[in-house]
Amino acid sequence: MKKGMKIISIDDEPSVLKCLEQVLRSHGYELLVFSDAEKGLQALREHDDVGLALLDIRMPKKNGFEIYKELRTFKNIPVLFVTAYPASFTARSDDLVQIWKREFADGTTDIIYKPFDVSTLFEKVEALVGPMED
Amino acid sequence: MDLWKTERMSQADLELNREIRKILIRHWIDLGRLSFRSVNGRVWIRGELHRIAGVQEELTPSLVDTIFSEMRRLRGIVSMNIELNNWIQSQGGWKPMESEDKTAPLISPDQTQGPRVHDIGPG
Numbered sequence: 001m002k003k004g005m006k007i008i009s010i011d012d013e014p015s016v017l018k019c020l021e022q023v024l025r026s027h028g029y030e031l032l033v034f035s036d037a038e039k040g041l042q043a044l045r046e047h048d049d050v051g052l053a054l055l056d057i058r059m060p061k062k063n064g065f066e067i068y069k070e071l072r073t074f075k076n077i078p079v080l081f082v083t084a085y086p087a088s089f090t091a092r093s094d095d096l097v098q099i100w101k102r103e104f105a106d107g108t109t110d111i112i113y114k115p116f117d118v119s120t121l122f123e124k125v126e127a128l129v130g131p132m133e134d
Numbered sequence: 135m136d137l138w139k140t141e142r143m144s145q146a147d148l149e150l151n152r153e154i155r156k157i158l159i160r161h162w163i164d165l166g167r168l169s170f171r172s173v174n175g176r177v178w179i180r181g182e183l184h185r186i187a188g189v190q191e192e193l194t195p196s197l198v199d200t201i202f203s204e205m206r207r208l209r210g211i212v213s214m215n216i217e218l219n220n221w222i223q224s225q226g227g228w229k230p231m232e233s234e235d236k237t238a239p240l241i242s243p244d245q246t247q248g249p250r251v252h253d254i255g256p257g
Contacts, residue, residue, distance in 0.1 A: 081166075083166075086164065086166055086167075086187070087187055089164060089166070089186045089187070090186060090187040090188040091162065091186055091187065091188035091189045091190075092187065092188035093188070100159065100162070100186075104159045105156060105159055105160070106152075106156070107151075107152035107153060107154075107155035107156035107159065108152060108155070109155070109159075109165075110155065110165050111164070111165040111166035112166060113166040113167070120169055123169045123170075123171055124169065126143065126171065127143075127148075127151045127169075127170060127171050127172075128148075128151070129148070130143050130145075130147075130148050131142060131143060
């Protein structure tokens, strides 16, 4: 993978963004963080070199699934959902079932539950986009 | 030393990861409870195997066998190392662990190296 791969993270919790920023930058990834969903989506549109999106699910205004669906209309990059709510992924939700069958099925989407270990975060990120070069 | 943490993935390994994810998705497996990685065709899978909430058909030993059989048939797979906290291989097949701790953290104890992400709110 290219050194300095760009990752965009959208999460309404500043402490999470700060933490993600610190740990991923320490491993050579370039992280752009947004607490506002619309601004994050705009950045995803504008940056052609983004290799991965980290999306929170429960956010005001626009949730992670809405962002995901919108993202998929203009860019097909790996996505890692970062959430404290495993129950968000339920087959009882018609919306989730549709996304699961249509979008997740291509194998470029993964999930990590908060709280998580840094080592697990790296495993998930590397399994999606590969490790950074030394 | 865990080879899966020290050896580098290739583009073929990334494609293998993707194919594995596709199989898990097809079987409605909760990706958030599993972690996996491929290095030179050797695949390591660990964590817990569960379906996402709301899927009526529960995982059965034969279904777990099917999932891993599908993975073993993927092009480029050299070997698979599967360490699950809630399923165990026994007499050639898979069976659920009897004393699964429902209160256990989502991430298994052997994944606790390194600092944890603290101070996180709902989301």
